[in-house]
Amino acid sequence: MSTGTKLTGADIVLKALRDQGVDTIFGYPGGAVLPIYDALFQQNDIRHILVRHEQAAVHAAEGYARSTGKVGVVLVTSGPGATNAVTGLVDALMDNIPIVCLSGQVPTHLIGNDAFQECDTTGITRPATKHNYLVKDVNNLARTLHEAFYVAKHGRPGPVVVDIPKDVQFATGTYRSPGESQPKSYRPQVKPDLNRVEEAVELIASAKRPIFYVGGGVINAGPVASQLLTQFVRMTGYPCTTTLMGLGAFPASDPQWLGMLGMHGTYEANLAMHGCDVMITIGARFDDRVTGKLSAFSPGSKKIHVDIDPSNINKNVQVDIPIVGDAAYVLEDMIRIWKARAKRADQAALKLWWDQIAVWRARDCLRYEKTDQVIKPQYALERLRAALKGRDDVFISTEVGQHQMWAAQFLPFDKPNRWLTSGGLGTMGYGLPAAIGAQIGNPGALCIDVAGEASIQMNIQEMSTALQYRLPVKVFILNNQWMGMVRQWQELLHGSRYSNSYSEALPDFVKLADAFGGVGLRASRVSEVDDVIREMIETPRAVIVDMCVDPKENCFPMIPGGKAHNEILLGPADQPAQATPEEGMVLV
Amino acid sequence: MSPHDTIRRHTISILVDNEPGVLARVIGLFSGRGYNIESLTVAEVNEAETLSRITIVTSGTPMIVEQIKAQLDRLVPVHRVKDLTLDGPFIEREMALVKVAGTGEKRVEALRIADIFKARVLDATISSFVFEITGSGEDLNRFIDLMRQLGLVDISRTGAVAMSRGPAGL
Ligand SMILES: Cc1cc2nc3c(=O)[nH]c(=O)nc-3n(C[C@H](O)[C@H](O)[C@H](O)COP(=O)(O)OP(=O)(O)OC[C@H]3O[C@@H](n4cnc5c(N)ncnc54)[C@H](O)[C@@H]3O)c2cc1C
Numbered sequence: 079m080s081t082g083t084k085l086t087g088a089d090i091v092l093k094a095l096r097d098q099g100v101d102t103i104f105g106y107p108g109g110a111v112l113p114i115y116d117a118l119f120q121q122n123d124i125r126h127i128l129v130r131h132e133q134a135a136v137h138a139a140e141g142y143a144r145s146t147g148k149v150g151v152v153l154v155t156s157g158p159g160a161t162n163a164v165t166g167l168v169d170a171l172m173d174n175i176p177i178v179c180l181s182g183q184v185p186t187h188l189i190g191n192d193a194f195q196e197c198d199t200t201g202i203t204r205p206a207t208k209h210n211y212l213v214k215d216v217n218n219l220a221r222t223l224h225e226a227f228y229v230a231k232h233g234r235p236g237p238v239v240v241d242i243p244k245d246v247q248f249a250t251g252t253y254r255s256p257g258e259s260q261p262k263s264y265r266p267q268v269k270p271d272l273n274r275v276e277e278a279v280e281l282i283a284s285a286k287r288p289i290f291y292v293g294g295g296v297i298n299a300g301p302v303a304s305q306l307l308t309q310f311v312r313m314t315g316y317p318c319t320t321t322l323m324g325l326g327a328f329p330a331s332d333p334q335w336l337g338m339l340g341m342h343g344t345y346e347a348n349l350a351m352h353g354c355d356v357m358i359t360i361g362a363r364f365d366d367r368v369t370g371k372l373s374a375f376s377p378g379s380k381k382i383h384v385d386i387d388p389s390n391i392n393k394n395v396q397v398d399i400p401i402v403g404d405a406a407y408v409l410e411d412m413i414r415i416w417k418a419r420a421k422r423a424d425q426a427a428l429k430l431w432w433d434q435i436a437v438w439r440a441r442d443c444l445r446y447e448k449t450d451q452v453i454k455p456q457y458a459l460e461r462l463r464a465a466l467k468g469r470d471d472v473f474i475s476t477e478v479g480q481h482q483m484w485a486a487q488f489l490p491f492d493k494p495n496r497w498l499t500s501g502g503l504g505t506m507g508y509g510l511p512a513a514i515g516a517q518i519g520n521p522g523a524l525c526i527d528v529a530g531e532a533s534i535q536m537n538i539q540e541m542s543t544a545l546q547y548r549l550p551v552k553v554f555i556l557n558n559q560w561m562g563m564v565r566q567w568q569e570l571l572h573g574s575r576y577s578n579s580y581s582e583a584l585p586d587f588v589k590l591a592d593a594f595g596g597v598g599l600r601a602s603r604v605s606e607v608d609d610v611i612r613e614m615i616e617t618p619r620a621v622i623v624d625m626c627v628d629p630k631e632n633c634f635p636m637i638p639g640g641k642a643h644n645e646i647l648l649g650p651a652d653q654p655a656q657a658t659p660e661e662g663m664v665l666v
Numbered sequence: 667m668s669p670h671d672t673i674r675r676h677t678i679s680i681l682v683d684n685e686p687g688v689l690a691r692v693i694g695l696f697s698g699r700g701y702n703i704e705s706l707t708v709a710e711v712n713e714a715e716t717l718s719r720i721t722i723v724t725s726g727t728p729m730i731v732e733q734i735k736a737q738l739d740r741l742v743p744v745h746r747v748k749d750l751t752l753d754g755p756f757i758e759r760e761m762a763l764v765k766v767a768g769t770g771e772k773r774v775e776a777l778r779i780a781d782i783f784k785a786r787v788l789d790a791t792i793s794s795f796v797f798e799i800t801g802s803g804e805d806l807n808r809f810i811d812l813m814r815q816l817g818l819v820d821i822s823r824t825g826a827v828a829m830s831r832g833p834a835g836l
């Protein structure tokens with residue numbers, strides 16, 4: 079259809095979605111969005127996935143977006159529909175996930191009247207989104223929707239809310255196609271300043287103890303960025319570590335990978351960060367879970383920082399060479415300049431550096447006590463890892479807690495977009511809906527939510543969604559009967575006073591799976607682990623696995639809050655050198 | 667104290683789309699991230715393109731002020747952010763309306779001081795004046811301090827408006 083077509087607001091919404099290439103949305107109906115639901119009913123291009131809670135609609139859209147590289151789309155009603163979505167929006171904001179969330183609103187003439195199911199959605203979501211809009215004129219609706227998609231996916235991606243009053247959905251107005259609607263003022267810089275890149279390449283080539291510190295921004299920049307990164311890291315021969323959000327940006331199977339860094343990162347990654355002389359940071363944001371004590375963070379290094387968002391540069395850590403741009407463009411330039419100038423790493427220095435790293439690696443920091451008395455959570459994940467070996471179609475999501483960290487440590491990611499976790503906000507309840515979103519976006523793939531018994535109860539109702547759409551998602555609960563991560567901190571910092579961290583009155587997860595119409599499996603002995611994993615993978619339906627693991631295991635390595643990278647604890651026998659200082663205690 | 671830790675006052679000009687919520691976004695950014703606002707003024711400056719200009723006076727270390735500017739620049743309706751304090755010489759003005767009540771010697775003295783400060787009389791009764799004064803924030807402070815002793819009743823002050831010197835626009 080060409081410019082100037084007259085449609086109702088609800089039809090404009092659907093046409094704009096179609097013109098944006100959307101074929102799937104996640105939502106929940108209500109009075110203020112009934113016209114849009116009616117329009118949905120009368121067409122077949124866009125599939126609506128009915129979730130059981132609006133928070134889950136956003137997480138499912140996040141899982142869909144992160145696993146496919148597309149924008150995730152959400153539809154919720156006014157008032158409670160919109161407020162329920164807020165946690166998901168903030169989650170997407172923190173983790174840079176492109177989401178467009180459409181919310182219904184009371185009719186324009188009632189706005190501000192405390193009308194039924196009215197809330198100030200744009201006011202509430204202003205700090206929860208990258209941007210938001212209230213559309214009061216149907217003739218602005220198409221342009222606003224296209225702009226929302228533009229803003230959600232360009233620059234640093236994030237969630238955008240478009241709040242649409244019900245009368246606007248009924249009104250007739252003019253449709254505009256995407257090409258006619260570009261935001262006036264939002265033009266993020268994607269191509270870097272070449273002088274800066276040249277400077278960076280010279281510094282990289284002169285390094286004696288270099289490290290690549292890679293984050294989720296490389297995944298945001300698309301699979302090509304991961305390929306370019308891998309190529310460049312291999313050309314230099316330098317070690318590479320990734321953040322929790324960056325897992326998969328560089329192949330875990332590559333010997334140059336040091337594992338994840340940060341609070342629960344590997345000994346070798348953290349000590350290499352501490353001791354490096356040149357840090358090449360790409361699409362990572364110096365999060366406090368990564369830097370530890372700021373004043374002791376990599377004290378002797380020159381730092382390069384590539385980021386698409388200038389506000390993330392020099393925010394926590396002062397860097398020497400800031401480069402604003404998209405990771406893919408910058409890496410392309412780096413590779414080209416490196417080749418053109420025939421750069422080569424200082425091989426002698428690099429050998430010494432790798433020798434040092436080998437010493438750190440030899441500490442085998444992910445080692446845990448092997449026993450056949452009790453299922454160690456790490457063991458369960460090692461067996462899962464073995465069962466998944468050789469498969470290229472696996473997507474792992476997680477909830478939040480110890481199980482999330484163990485999954486990050488023990489499951490290998492060789493490709494981007496396969497790892498879905500709530501890093502920035504740390505939202506318990508993220509994993510199951512995210513797995514559902516990934517499964518919708520990747521039919522036929524194996525989508526597993528590695529869960530804790532506490533987290534899974536936060537969005538367990540989504541089992542019903544999985545069953546409705548015949549999604550064979552797997553919930554792999556490492557059931558330690560505790561909010562393990564909370565208990566670990568209480569042990570370390572609060573004199574083992576386990577205030578409210580025991581998971582009392584747990585449901586029987588096998589029966590629960592059954593009640594939802596899925597399949598429940600349990601392993602309580604080491605000898606049962608492999609069979610349960612095999613059965614889980616072979617079952618072509620939604621499965622909940624209740625893996626009864628050691629209730630006392632803690633997650634190591636660990637850098638206690640407020641400590642430096644070189645104060646890392648390797649295991650239960652390691653006691654902190656000094657009590658955690660007060661500035662450390664207040665950190666989360 | 668290193669220059670990195672020195673807290674300095676900055677006057678920042680921001681050109682934004684004049685749309686609902688834009689001021690809330692700017693103010694929310696400052697409150698949400700714990701930045702300081704000394705003053706803020708806003709008005710439409712380009713009716714045809716519905717653009718408004720916001721002048722914010724803030725203070726912080728160089729790293730914080732850099733953050734403030736990057737965060738402002740990231741807002742979708744923001745077209746331009748300019749740090750007048752760093753980008754060369756600029757002019758900054760504030761305005762105040764100052765009401766003074768009194769009779770006799772104090773009243774004469776108030777009028778004399780107003781004259782020295784080039785404050786205009788906007789309203790006069792037998793027992794009161796309303797002065798309009800324009801100048802730097804310090805000029806205004808000095809004027810108001812003097813008026814305190816002469817029957818000050820009410821003050822209404824704007825924040826700063828500011829502009830770079832020379833031919834270049836924002
Ligand atoms: C229980 C728990 C424990 C945790 N422990 C750890 C831990 O041990 N280690 C760890 O690393 N994390 C840990 N995290 C996660 C941590 O909180 C942060 O979410 C994470 O470190 C941030 O990752 P990132 O730096 O890669 O940034 P992201 O949040 O992924 O941000 C990406 C960065 O890249 C930029 N960017 C976006 N798009 C592009 C592009 N196209 N080109 C270039 N740049 C771009 C963005 O502006 C941003 O600066 C933990 C979280 C939880 C819940």
Ligand SMILES: Cc1ncc(C[n+]2csc(CCOP(=O)(O)OP(=O)(O)O)c2C)c(N)n1
Binds near residue numbers: 507556560562563
């Ligand atoms: C919504 C929400 N509430 C509270 C927390 C704080 N929190 C972080 S981890 C955790 C415990 C998680 O327990 P469980 O899911 O059993 O995982 P485990 O640590 O035992 O592996 C809690 C309560 C959170 N991250 N999210």
